[in-house]
Amino acid sequence: MSFLSSTRDIPEVRAVPRHVAMIMDGNGRWAKKRFLPRVAGHKRGVETVRTMVKACVERGIEYLTLFAFSSENWRRPADEVSFLMRLFVAALQAEVEKLHQNGVRLRVIGDLSRFDARTLELVRTGEALTAGNTRLTLTIAANYGGRWDILQAANALARQHPEKAGHWTEQDLAEHLSMAYAPEPDLFIRTGGEQRVSNFLLWQLAYAELYFTDCLWPEFDGAALDQAIVSYQSRERRFGRTSEQLTPSPRAGTDGNV
Numbered sequence: 001m002s003f004l005s006s007t008r009d010i011p012e013v014r015a016v017p018r019h020v021a022m023i024m025d026g027n028g029r030w031a032k033k034r035f036l037p038r039v040a041g042h043k044r045g046v047e048t049v050r051t052m053v054k055a056c057v058e059r060g061i062e063y064l065t066l067f068a069f070s071s072e073n074w075r076r077p078a079d080e081v082s083f084l085m086r087l088f089v090a091a092l093q094a095e096v097e098k099l100h101q102n103g104v105r106l107r108v109i110g111d112l113s114r115f116d117a118r119t120l121e122l123v124r125t126g127e128a129l130t131a132g133n134t135r136l137t138l139t140i141a142a143n144y145g146g147r148w149d150i151l152q153a154a155n156a157l158a159r160q161h162p163e164k165a166g167h168w169t170e171q172d173l174a175e176h177l178s179m180a181y182a183p184e185p186d187l188f189i190r191t192g193g194e195q196r197v198s199n200f201l202l203w204q205l206a207y208a209e210l211y212f213t214d215c216l217w218p219e220f221d222g223a224a225l226d227q228a229i230v231s232y233q234s235r236e237r238r239f240g241r242t243s244e245q246l247t248p249s250p251r252a253g254t255d256g257n258v
């Protein structure tokens with residue numbers, strides 16, 4: 001199943017965002033503040049992931065997408081990269097069964113070709129085990145880049161529909177993106193104080209509401225999520241229309257003098 005694009009169709013706006021996408025940033029600074037090695041921040045960050053999954057389920061959020069490792073994060077020191085890879089494997093081993101018991105569907109997006117066979121196997125078995133769950137879809141973006149995603153979608157289209165080259169539509173491309181199974185994010189949250197997208201879901205964030213907080217990821221919690229949701233609820237999502245079109249005057253269409 002694929003969802004319509006927000007630049008072509010106006011999505012239904014709900015009080016609680018249906019899809020929240022988060023850049024989990026600030027682990028290193030959290031550790032540094034405590035005179036700990038950076039990796040201690042990543043370890044602590046996994047606890048926030050657990051907290052967020054629970055918090056999203058409790059709030060009726062249907063899709064939670066977390067940026068765990070970007071295509072640019074390979075530029076970090078080798079020991080930090082290998083720690084993050086081991087942490088990913090350990091988290092999959094420790095959490096998949098619990099996610100399943102809690103009705104969470106797990107998906108992993110990104111260029112998985114750089115992961116070793118054991119990690120790939122864990123990802124595939126975790127996805128298969130939880131495929132039928134409907135309470136929350138948790139997507140982990142690992143070795144993910146928004147540009148990579150658009151490019152792989154274009155390449156897939158070129159392979160599958162060469163005869164349509166030159167006539168591909170926005171919808172054709174969207175159906176080949178790695179999150180074609182989810183509606184576009186309603187709310188984007190970045191912790192850690194930076195106000196940038198860092199090559200996250202470039203295509204899908206076209207009409208997301210953006211929320212930035214100085215809170216470091218290991219300190220982000222349910223109350224902080226609620227603040228983001230309150231901010232989201234105060235936004236007027238116009239999708240290109242005017243304010244007046246969203247709240248038509250009660251007299252519109254009934255008064256010939258208007």
Ligand code: IPE
Pocket residue numbers: 024025026027028029030068069070073084192
């Ligand atoms: C985010 O925290 C985690 C990853 C990118 C894997 P950082 O490691 O970027 O933390 P800061 O930004 O250095 O504080």
Ligand code: IPE
Pocket residue numbers: 023024025026067068069070073194196198
């Ligand atoms: C973005 O955080 C990527 C993830 C959280 C996985 P970074 O800390 O890598 O982003 P930049 O480098 O500051 O933009």
Ligand code: MG
Pocket residue numbers: 025026027192
């Ligand atoms: Mg960072």
